[in-house]
Amino acid sequence: MGIIERIKEIEAEMARTQKNKATEYHLGQLKAKIAKLRTQLLEPPKGSSAGGDGFEVTKFGHGRVALIGFPSVGKSTLLTMLTGTHSEAASYEFTTLTCIPGIIHYNDTKIQLLDLPGIIEGASEGKGRGRQVIAVSKSSDIVLMILDASKSDGHRQILTKELEAVGLRLNKRPPRIYFKKKKVGGFSFNSTLPLTHVDEKLCYQILHEYKIHNAEVLFREDATVDDLIDVIEGNRKYMKCIYVYNKIDVIGIDDVDKLARQPNSVVISCNLKLNFDRLLAKMWEEMGLVRVYTKPQGQQPDFTDPVVLSTRRVLG
Ligand SMILES: Nc1nc2c(ncn2[C@@H]2O[C@H](COP(=O)(O)OP(=O)(O)OP(=O)(O)O)[C@@H](O)[C@H]2O)c(=O)[nH]1
Ligand SMILES: [Mg+2]
Known part of the structure; x- marks a missing residue:
């Protein structure tokens, strides 16, 4: 079965499953399964160049x-x-x-x-x-x-x-969840406020799905399972x-x-x-672009040719 069919199958199972306290863990696990398959889907097929058939154009400008x-x-x-x-x-x-x-x-x-x-x-x-x-x-x-x-x-x-x-x-914005994989030490789960969507058991099961057994997790906001999966996927x-x-x-x-x-x-x-x-x-x-006009010593600044900086990223 292809990846897309597997995603469809899990989605169908999720649609069939009632949402309540008892199925919460199972649904969380299914969500993680889908996220993993979607990530697989994004990986370029083996043997193909990363480019993508002349689609990509060279970056230009600021x-x-x-x-x-x-x-x-x-x-x-x-x-x-x-x-x-x-x-x-x-x-x-x-x-x-x-x-x-x-x-x-x-x-x-x-x-x-x-x-x-x-x-x-x-x-x-x-x-x-x-x-x-x-x-x-x-x-x-x-x-x-x-x-x-x-x-x-x-x-x-x-x-x-x-x-x-x-x-x-x-x-x-990225969820406020601190997540760090470790080599040893088991699983530690903490939060800075009461959580209503995720508890320790659910978090543990999701990590288990990713075969992560040693990790530190700290929730700094009342985040959802989807947020947690986003942080674990990291991409x-x-x-x-x-x-x-x-x-x-x-x-x-x-x-x-x-x-x-x-x-x-x-x-x-x-x-x-x-x-x-x-x-x-x-x-x-x-x-979030910012213009900076340089002023050569003893001269007026050139107000047509700024140095352009980005407040969101480093310009390449
Ligand atoms: N009424 C109206 N029609 C518009 C406007 N802008 C574009 N169109 C028309 O919409 C149609 C599609 O325009 P395109 O610019 O080719 O649309 P596109 O999004 O590039 O389409 P694809 O390349 O097929 O994805 C053309 O017939 C345009 O003339 C507008 O502001 N008002
Ligand atoms: Mg077009």
């Missing part, structure tokens, strides 16, 4: 932003408008088939914007070009999730689920995501207002060139 979303939501249109680099846009789905980079000049910095093929439900399991798209998204500093304002908001949940399945955590990527609702020209003002008030969201229209300045400002803010 930061990288990936455009992800369902087909035909306007990703290519947005890239063309913000960067001037032409990316084919059309009314049929899957117009874009590869990764197309463009450069945004903003606040004296250069930001690399990546147009990507549309992804669909099942992308994390390799449907369409989902796996490659997700790999490129992981290599960027922030993600713009492009959504069609006239379609149901279910798309946002489906995409978030797909990205979670491959270890991306959007707009979340999760915590990223900022801006939800960009495009095509607001085709919906009513009340709906626009509702969407615009959601957290981390910006509403735009490529057709009417609406609200791009707000989008760029938000993007800039989330990237």
